[in-house]
Amino acid sequence: MHDDAFAFMPYPPVALPHAPTGPLAGLTFAAKDLFNVAGYPTGGGNPHVLAMSGIKTRTAPTVQRLLDAGAALIGKTHTNELAFSMTGKNIHYGTPRNGAAPDRIPGGSSSGSASAVSNGLCDFALGTDTGGSVRTPASYCGLFGLRPTHGRISLEECQALSHSMDTAGYFTRDAQLFGRVGECLLDADPAPLPERPQLVASEALFAMLSAAARDALAPALAAISACAGTPEALPGALPDMAEAYWAFRYIQGWEAWQAQGETITRHGLVLGPDVAERFAWAATVTEEQYAQSCALRAAFRDAWRRLLGNRVLVLPTVPDIAPRLDADDSAIEETRRVSHHLLAIAVLCGTPQVNLPLGQKQGAPLGISLMGPRGSDLGLVRLAVRVAEAGRADR
Amino acid sequence: MHDDAFAFMPYPPVALPHAPTGPLAGLTFAAKDLFNVAGYPTGGGNPHVLAMSGIKTRTAPTVQRLLDAGAALIGKTHTNELAFSMTGKNIHYGTPRNGAAPDRIPGGSSSGSASAVSNGLCDFALGTDTGGSVRTPASYCGLFGLRPTHGRISLEECQALSHSMDTAGYFTRDAQLFGRVGECLLDADPAPLPERPQLVASEALFAMLSAAARDALAPALAAISACAGTPEALPGALPDMAEAYWAFRYIQGWEAWQAQGETITRHGLVLGPDVAERFAWAATVTEEQYAQSCALRAAFRDAWRRLLGNRVLVLPTVPDIAPRLDADDSAIEETRRVSHHLLAIAVLCGTPQVNLPLGQKQGAPLGISLMGPRGSDLGLVRLAVRVAEAGRADR
Numbered sequence: 043m044h045d046d047a048f049a050f051m052p053y054p055p056v057a058l059p060h061a062p063t064g065p066l067a068g069l070t071f072a073a074k075d076l077f078n079v080a081g082y083p084t085g086g087g088n089p090h091v092l093a094m095s096g097i098k099t100r101t102a103p104t105v106q107r108l109l110d111a112g113a114a115l116i117g118k119t120h121t122n123e124l125a126f127s128m129t130g131k132n133i134h135y136g137t138p139r140n141g142a143a144p145d146r147i148p149g150g151s152s153s154g155s156a157s158a159v160s161n162g163l164c165d166f167a168l169g170t171d172t173g174g175s176v177r178t179p180a181s182y183c184g185l186f187g188l189r190p191t192h193g194r195i196s197l198e199e200c201q202a203l204s205h206s207m208d209t210a211g212y213f214t215r216d217a218q219l220f221g222r223v224g225e226c227l228l229d230a231d232p233a234p235l236p237e238r239p240q241l242v243a244s245e246a247l248f249a250m251l252s253a254a255a256r257d258a259l260a261p262a263l264a265a266i267s268a269c270a271g272t273p274e275a276l277p278g279a280l281p282d283m284a285e286a287y288w289a290f291r292y293i294q295g296w297e298a299w300q301a302q303g304e305t306i307t308r309h310g311l312v313l314g315p316d317v318a319e320r321f322a323w324a325a326t327v328t329e330e331q332y333a334q335s336c337a338l339r340a341a342f343r344d345a346w347r348r349l350l351g352n353r354v355l356v357l358p359t360v361p362d363i364a365p366r367l368d369a370d371d372s373a374i375e376e377t378r379r380v381s382h383h384l385l386a387i388a389v390l391c392g393t394p395q396v397n398l399p400l401g402q403k404q405g406a407p408l409g410i411s412l413m414g415p416r417g418s419d420l421g422l423v424r425l426a427v428r429v430a431e432a433g434r435a436d437r
Numbered sequence: 438m439h440d441d442a443f444a445f446m447p448y449p450p451v452a453l454p455h456a457p458t459g460p461l462a463g464l465t466f467a468a469k470d471l472f473n474v475a476g477y478p479t480g481g482g483n484p485h486v487l488a489m490s491g492i493k494t495r496t497a498p499t500v501q502r503l504l505d506a507g508a509a510l511i512g513k514t515h516t517n518e519l520a521f522s523m524t525g526k527n528i529h530y531g532t533p534r535n536g537a538a539p540d541r542i543p544g545g546s547s548s549g550s551a552s553a554v555s556n557g558l559c560d561f562a563l564g565t566d567t568g569g570s571v572r573t574p575a576s577y578c579g580l581f582g583l584r585p586t587h588g589r590i591s592l593e594e595c596q597a598l599s600h601s602m603d604t605a606g607y608f609t610r611d612a613q614l615f616g617r618v619g620e621c622l623l624d625a626d627p628a629p630l631p632e633r634p635q636l637v638a639s640e641a642l643f644a645m646l647s648a649a650a651r652d653a654l655a656p657a658l659a660a661i662s663a664c665a666g667t668p669e670a671l672p673g674a675l676p677d678m679a680e681a682y683w684a685f686r687y688i689q690g691w692e693a694w695q696a697q698g699e700t701i702t703r704h705g706l707v708l709g710p711d712v713a714e715r716f717a718w719a720a721t722v723t724e725e726q727y728a729q730s731c732a733l734r735a736a737f738r739d740a741w742r743r744l745l746g747n748r749v750l751v752l753p754t755v756p757d758i759a760p761r762l763d764a765d766d767s768a769i770e771e772t773r774r775v776s777h778h779l780l781a782i783a784v785l786c787g788t789p790q791v792n793l794p795l796g797q798k799q800g801a802p803l804g805i806s807l808m809g810p811r812g813s814d815l816g817l818v819r820l821a822v823r824v825a826e827a828g829r830a831d832r
Contacts, residue, residue, distance in 0.1 A: 045491065048488060048489070051488070052478035052487060052488060052490050052491055052492060053448060053449055053478070054448055054449045054450075054451045054476050054477055054478070054492060055449075055492070056449045081449050082449055083447040083448070083449070089484040089487075089529035089530050090529060090530060090531055092447060092484075092530070093443060093446070093447060093515070093529075093530035093531050094443070094531070095447050096440065096447055097447060097449060097450070120488070133707050134484035134485060134488075134529060134707060135484050135485060135487070135488035136485055136488050136489070136704065309531065312528050312529060312709075314707075
């Protein structure tokens with residue numbers, strides 16, 4: 043494997059046994075360097091964490107499930123530092139290449155996984171999504187990507203960021219493969235979608251995009267409508283997102299500091315400036331703010347559940363295409379803030395969301411998303427495959 | 438191998454073939470992570486360099502020579518960043534443990550190799566010594582260590598710092614093994630020492646130490662005298678070291694910037710503050726300063742050659758025991774500056790120097806050195822073994 047995309051951590055390859063046959067036989071995959079894999083260290087995007095890791099003796103069950111399905115693991119991929127950033131730029135290790143838009147950031151934190159798949163270095167890859175770390179790079183790199191229902195795909199033997207919002211997801215280039223991998227990673231849906239689920243959309247969410255970005259998503263929306271019916275308009279006001287954004291930030295900050303604060307402090311980890319600032323802020327979040335935020339999250343979740351019912355929400359994944367590699371840091375930080383107003387809905391609701399790589403703007407990918415009720419993951423994946431395949435048949 | 442000493446880079450182990458028999462059969466060794474080894478990346482103490490490394494396909498001839506002698510390579514060891522520091526503290530990866538004085542820095546840049554050997558994690562280890570990177574950690578960690586004649590041990594497939602001063606050396610705990618490894622790495626001496634070489638010493642060099650440090654070396658000096666004869670006093674003034682120190686600095690700075698400047702600049706390497714400052718200074722060294730320094734080095738070398746002839750200089754390796762782990766950075770930097778007034782003699786002269794772990798102060802090791810003429814390496818190693826074995830027999 044020649045990795046001029048900087049997708050992979052340069053670990054000596056470990057020959058990991060996989061089933062000789064199975065639904066994913068003959069396919070290759072990679073795992074974000076947060077998942078423990080026997081024989082490899084786990085670097086978590088920080089060199090000091092890497093130095094302290096040692097060689098792991100256990101393989102994360104989610105990785106094992108894919109090996110048992112016949113897929114071959116070819117390596118571990120770069121991640122934003124401690125998974126606490128969405129840029130794909132890692133101050134220690136550099137920036138994996140966005141295979142669909144090489145002059146733009148790949149997005150993160152599952153940057154290496156999105157890079158590996160978008161550059162054709164493997165067939166699919168595991169990532170994690172706490173606040174958007176699968177969906178953002180999927181949109182930026184033109185990939186299918188799943189953030190599952192919280193708790194639906196195992197995060198055992200995986201480095202935590204924010205336990206009540208962390209999820210394990212994956213990327214593919216190909217719609218059909220997106221379905222096959224989903225069938226392997228997910229058991230039967232506890233809350234199945236109807237055969238022909240009703241789609242809904244909210245003008246307010248699309249209004250967060252520029253006119254140009256909305257225009258860029260119009261063909262994607264048309265393709266979805268053609269295949270799955272025109273989305274009903276969600277009436278009026280949505281649950282308050284400005285307030286919910288801060289609940290998300292406080293919960294993420296509190297839990298991230300609980301998870302990593304001691305390591306950071308005791309070992310004096312040297313963090314990139316953006317990540318250091320974020321953790322410094324996280325350390326200031328009080329238990330009271332956390333508790334209030336959890337209560338607010340519960341109310342937000344109930345409100346969305348009542349609003350959505352058993353329907354599927356069509357929404358922009360992120361507000362725009364990936365920023366250029368040379369965009370300045372404050373612009374990228376502002377992109378993050380705005381993006382979270384879209385991404386945090388599924389995070390706070392604990393609901394599954396799929397990015398479909400159906401849009402384009404200035405030659406770069408722009409994704410559109412389907413979000414379903416909790417426990418409808420497999421139905422959502424199948425719907426995404428149907429929509430993407432139908433759209434392709436139409437062309 | 439359980440590495441709670443942080444000596445090793447946590448790479449998945451690579452099964453590297455070695456000769457089944459040979460003079461080093463049954464022994465284990467490690468190589469500083471500047472040497473290329475097939476199947477491993479080369480990290481050079483910087484995560485971005487690691488990320489760009491890829492898996493190497495060629496093994497450095499010096500490593501291969503040890504494999505061919507029957508020794509088994511068990512891993513690659515931490516180094517100070519780009520080998521441009523002597524502390525052993527790596528801002529990215531932490532500090533390997535000094536096996537002889539765990540509350541003190543191990544010294545560097547061959548920090549991990551000295552740590553691995555002093556903690557008993559392998560029998561011997563390869564390092565490099567440009568300005569003191571084998572001799573300093575050898576003294577700090579209580580090990581035998583060789584800085585060979587410049588050019589004597591191959592540095593092919595090894596990351597450069599300062600090509601006209603870089604050397605490949607090694608560490609052992611054991612005198613007898615120090616000899617055996619030397620016999621494998623070195624061919625017959627082009628400039629053999631006499632059978633009973635005359636020792637010399639200079640009051641001026643010992644005067645750079647505190648009275649307590651001089652006292653700590655007195656038994657070592659006595660042991661050397663008992664075995665190899667009392668050193669003759671070098672008469673009067675030595676070649677000007679204040680001037681030579683700056684020649685060393687300019688040459689190292691110029692060559693280091695030639696070797697690494699483009700990588701640092703182009704990829705925006707994030708360096709530890711001390712290393713960043715050193716490279717920033719290196720970038721300011723002019724070609725004229727370099728040329729003048731090379732001329733000065735030639736004169737310094739000639740003066741020492743005339744002074745020393747075919748005799749062996751006994752000198753302190755470094756001025757004192759290792760600083761404590763919690764010593765502040767300015768104190769450590771000052772230690773470095775003073776140390777270079779001793780260490781730079783062999784560097785500028787291109788002569789071999791051996792550290793013997795014969796002294797102790799405050800319970801921590803303090804080494805003493807033998808420096809011979811260029812090309813007398815094997816004789817010098819044998820002399821060191823003889824002295825150490827005789828000292829042990831006396832106790």
